[in-house]
Amino acid sequence: MWKWKNCLCWFALLCSIEVFAQPAFELIPQQQPAITYHRGQAIADQTIQTTFLLDKTKRSYTFCVSLEKKVVQQRVVVRTKKRIRQTEWKCWEGKTEIPIEWVDDSTFQFRLPLERKKHYFSFYNSTQLVDKWASCYLPMRTQRVVVVPLVPISSSEKSLEIRVNSIFRQAGIQLDVEFMPVFKTKVFSSRTVFSKPDSLPIYAGQMRLLRDQFFELNPQMPTNAYYLFVIPQFSDATNVGYMLKNKALGFVPFQAREQSLATQLARTLGIGMGMLEPAWESLDSLENRSENLMDTLGGTQLTMGQISALRSDLRTFSRIDAFENVPTNNGTIAYYFWKESNGWIDLPSTDPLDAIQRPYRKNFLTSRFQLQYTWMKPIYKWGSYYITVFNALFLVGFWILFRIIRKQLRRLWEMKQWRKRFFRKVLVWGFFGGMCYGIYLSFAWGNAIIDQFTIISGPLPELDQQPVETVQKRLLTNPSFRKKRGDELEAEILIQHNTHWEVKKRMPVLYFEVYLDAANRVQKMRFLHNSDTLSVDAWKLSKKVTNHYLVFNYVDKNQQRVQQKVYSYDGNELVQNNFKIDVPKRILVFVNGYRPTSVGHSVEENFQDIFKKGFENKNSSNHIYNFDRYDYWQPWNQINLLLQQRINPTETYYADGHFSVATSNYRSILNFTRIAQVFPKRCSNLKKHTCYWMNNTDVRRYVVQKSHTENMLKMRSNKAGFRYRQAHGKIAGKNLLQILNELPGYSKNDTVYIVAHSMGFAYSLGIVESVRNQIQLGGFYILAPENAKAGAVNTREWKEVWQYGSRFNLENSDAPCLQDGVAPQSGINGLPAKNRLFIPQKNDAKKGFFDSHFVGYFTWILEIPQGEKGAVSQR
Structure with a gap:
């Protein structure tokens, strides 16, 4: 009997209807119902009947809900097939008894006013609690x-x-x-x-x-x-x-x-x-x-x-997945395709630009599709190193070398002066240390040799007989196991000679010579040279570039240059008059952090794939987008739109600062998962915390059972991982300059504002490093930075810099259960303490291991009054 009643206490009904286009009404359970069978049918236009069959008892309870046409009151009808004593059945809302009206021996109804949109009430059979309900009025x-x-x-x-x-x-x-x-x-x-x-x-x-x-x-x-x-x-x-x-x-x-x-x-x-x-x-x-x-x-x-x-407000209308290659107009490596015969470029029309195909720009160099030598093919991946036959050959060679010098080592071992224990230890450890270092060098040398053979300039026999469309697609989707970053602006030219292909690496400005006939019609064209400087004699212009350009020098029949035309990579012709108009712009850049592969209604739900399967999204491609490509900002309270209203930018861009957990202070998914799953949840009583101590889960549990909870968040700074992300951010910074400088040097009078979250902090520092001296620095708003102590900012070059996050490892720090566990907070080098702001105490209910890191909860920074510490200035 007790089990039956206990089961019924968990059970509730969810039902909504619409009457003459009126809003819907829902019965909402306070807890998840433990129900395995669901049956339902509509019994009238204005009433929905739902019957729940409990798994163990197989007893049926029917709850009917209807709305009157005037929608003044909610009329709740309850039926039960089991006969009950009417006098013992009570319904309470809090401490107020709700009058019930009996329809028959097993059916009663009661009314709830719609003035209040939510009601919480309980059913009692005599003194036994039978069920708890909550009702909610939902607008259509x-x-x-x-x-x-x-x-x-x-x-x-x-x-x-x-x-x-x-x-x-x-x-x-x-x-x-x-x-x-x-x-x-x-x-x-x-x-x-x-x-x-x-x-x-x-x-x-x-x-x-x-x-x-x-x-x-x-x-x-x-x-x-x-x-x-x-x-x-x-x-x-x-x-x-x-x-x-x-x-x-x-x-x-x-x-x-x-x-x-x-x-x-x-x-x-x-x-x-x-x-x-x-x-x-x-x-x-x-x-x-x-x-x-x-x-x-x-x-x-x-x-x-x-x-x-x-009904959640967390909603996007994106039609692309997170792994998809979305075309952009930026990249450090620009690709050009054309056909050549005896050094002359084939001209499909009288417009020379039509002969040069420009399908995309990437941020890494072209790699070979197939390794020609078996000894270079990877067998296994260990960290960032690939194990090849070369490494095995190196070990064999090392063993042969050891056999050769073994006699010399034995002679040293037996010498009188080496018989002392100290010297023998030096000999042994020196030998093994040298062997380990040699193995490490074999990995580094092996990968360096692979790079020399895969990063190519010259013939591409694996692409012979392939049409240009296939070649373009294969280059874009080349599943090369190693891709070298394109840290500097370059051009890669793929030239087709009949059925053969070759690739040439050149600087970002390509110069062509176009020959005209006596009637000034284009007759033929050839590639002239390349440079990192855009030089146009007629404009008296000579500037080092941050973008890719094509320059066509037109030569008449007398071999005299009669005209120069300059085009951007996108095919837009640059006209001298455009250089006279340079309107200052305010540029806003959002730099996101880690992107989990899961999608849920909270940041904790988003990490479920990591906990269960160890899945991660691939690292950032370092492109710049003009929309929230990964739905990182807008779904969460539209924080990007709120910041746009405050900063009022001329143009807004998005950079992707996502990288593996291996680059964070956790250093591995396994370590992050272990701590995240055992770290205490937010205490139910925020005025009396019980989260300061916790049981050890690692090897320390064999020495001491408990330790300070906050010690789990005091991790050694992963400076190498931070520098890795920062280096990739420099590429994104170069891409941002491309967008802003279709005309050379036109970003000089623009001002950039950066909003960075989590891992995006390190990435944004790389962006700043690239754009420094090319654009003015306005505001830098850093939300919950990961490994902040590994980075540094120069406040003198910014108009305002603020760091926002949880108060950790400081005087009057928040309780451990309220800390940002995803990215435990620390100060940024060069940033005064007065420039740090902490999540206010009124937001304690939105703090926790995940919640304190959640970008959607940082809307409080926009509630800071103008002129006060930490306020994002209205522009």
Whole structure:
């Protein structure tokens, strides 16, 4: 009996309805219901009936909720098949008893005023607590959804929309569904079979191509909508839909039955819109056991957790995944392609620029596609080093050398003056130390030799017979195991000689000579030379560049230069008059930190893939974007838009400072996961903390059982990792200068403002190092910097610099459970203590191992009054 009542105490109903376009009403449980069976059906236009069958007792309880037309009161109707004593059944809200009205022997109802949007009440049978409920009044929301079929849908579009909406109205969401005409291309038809990625959260190549073709033909489509493609089928028939969490692009296999198609559309949309998980995972149930929408039985029910997720403000409409290569107009290495015959460039038209293809810029040098020698091919990767046959050959050679000098070593060992213990120790440790150092050098030399053979300039026999389109694609997606950073501006030219290809490395400014005939028509062209300086005689210009340019010198029949034309890499012609107009601009750059592979409703949920699988996103590509490429800032309280309103920039850019946990003070995912999972959660009583001591989980537990909690966060500074990120940030800084300097030197009177979070601090220091003396430095706003003590700032070159974060290892520090555990805080070298601000005490409920690091909770910095310490100045 006790178990039955205890189980019922966890059980609640979530139900919402819409009456004559009025807002929805929800019954919300205070705790996650421990329910494994869900049954539900609509019994009237204004009432939804839901029956929950408890797993053990198999007893049925029905709760009906309806709204009166005037929407003045909420009328709650409760029925039970078990006869009860009416006088013993009570309903309380807090300490106030709610009058109940009996409909029959097993049904009663009570009313709640809508003046208050939330109610919390309890049911008692005599003195025994039976259940707890909370009710919440939810306003109806509207969301646009576009369905793009690749196969004709036989069902009525209106009927399909009604079925999908019947599911989402449980969450108070009205979907505005638009059905596009059947979409067909030369690549995709009604018989195309789609594949799904195996493990990584990415869109497969087919999916990306379908998306690109659709939006290329339909560029006017809204950006704030979800797109569901109804495809013929997946290669795996068990796949009922595919959509990445918090993305706006989904794929649903065609279903002949209208109800099945509607359910799969809703289920797939739930993943993108609400980041919903399979029901058997979130409800501790078994697969194929419930009628929840996210189970596989084709159910339509939603739990409160799912409803809250669907109504979350954390929402983006991105149609690209985090691993996708998004084209940008910046990169330190510019690529050029053309055809040559006997030293003359083939001209497809009278415009010389048409002969030079410029598909992309990258931040690393071209590597060979295939290693020609077996002894150079990697066998195993150890850290940043690749083990090859060369290393094995080195060890063999070292052993042979040892055998040769063994007699000399034995003679030294037996000499009288070496018989002393000290000298023999020196001999032994010297030998083994030399051997270890030699092995280390073999790794370094081996990788250096590999670089010499892979970073190329010359013929590319592996690309022979390949058309230019294939060559461009292979260079962009070359899965080379080592890619050398492009730290300096360079140009890589790929030239096609009949069926052969060769690559040449040149400086960023390329000069061409164009020959004209007697009628001043372009006759032929050849590559002249290269330089790091842009020289235009007619403009009396000679400047060292921070961008890539093409200069065409036109020569008449008398071999006299008659004209010069200058183009940027993007193909824009530079005109002398443009140099007379240089309007000062305010530039805002957001530099994000670590990007987990998971997507959740909190920063802790985002780290679940690291905890479970050790997954990480690949390191930053060092490009600059003009939008929030990785949805790092905007989903979390739109903090980027709030800062934009305050700083009022002319242009806004985003840099990616994400790198592996190995570059942080944790030094490994294993170490980070171990500490994060045992570190104490925020204390329930924030006025009386119990988190100062914790049990040791490492080898120290064999010596002492407990230690100070904060000691787990006092880690040695990983200076090498910090410098690594900073070096990559320098590349991003060069790319930023490219964007700002299409005309040479035009960023001199601009002012840059940088907002950096977490790992982005080290990265932003690299950006500053590159742009220094090329642009004025305005404001530097550093949020929760990782390994801050490894970096330094010069406050004299900035108008304002502020560091924001938790108070750690200082006088009056916050309790350990309130500390930033992701990036334990420390001071920045060169930054006075008065320039540090700490998360205010009023935000203690938003502090913790993860929460104190969460970028979305840093909106408090914008609440600081103007003129006071730490305020972001209004521009």
